[in-house]
Amino acid sequence: AQTVTQSQPEMSVQEAETVTLSCTYDTSENNYYLFWYKQPPSRQMILVIRQEAYKQQNATENRFSVNFQKAAKSFSLKISDSQLGDTAMYFCAFMKHEGGGADGLTFGKGTHLIIQP
């Protein structure tokens, strides 16, 4: 079984600052995907970024980037130039590659990120 740990229940930063959200995971799988999801007050889960474990290059999407350290089983999310609209719950999630994701995602407990004006 897999576990995902997010050690920061809540974080608060000023607008335009850079913030890093931490995520560690435990698995015996060698091939897998890692995700960061954003959940604003609307409740809609929005994919922020996805990383395939066999790819060494860290994924990037505009202001969002990850630091994927496979040996350390660490997958942190960096948000640059933070904006008020980044305020949300952020969930780190794991998916086994085997089975094509048929048995779902394993989520961390979430980090509530607050961007202050």
Added chain:
Amino acid sequence: DVKVTQSSRYLVKRTGEKVFLECVQDMDHENMFWYRQDPGLGLRLIYFSYDVKMKEKGDIPEGYSVSREKKERFSLILESASTNQTSMYLCASSVHAGYTFGSGTRLTVV
């Protein structure tokens, strides 16, 4: 616009009632999931299905059952609702590593 639709955004039910939460997807996805979301606990998998009429228990199946009679519809059933089932319920569907989530049903059992 592809989506996963959950029939109710808010629901209030009485203890002991049989409760149905409905989820429909329009993407022809094989895989469908029901998660429960509680503050401080994240999302936990209740049940999943990888094909019509197939169902598998997730991490917290006790007190729940599911039905998947058609590919696009996945129903979560609370046979006898209890107050500890007050929660947010999220449905999702997927193909490979692409997941789409519904907007959630906030269920209150009184």
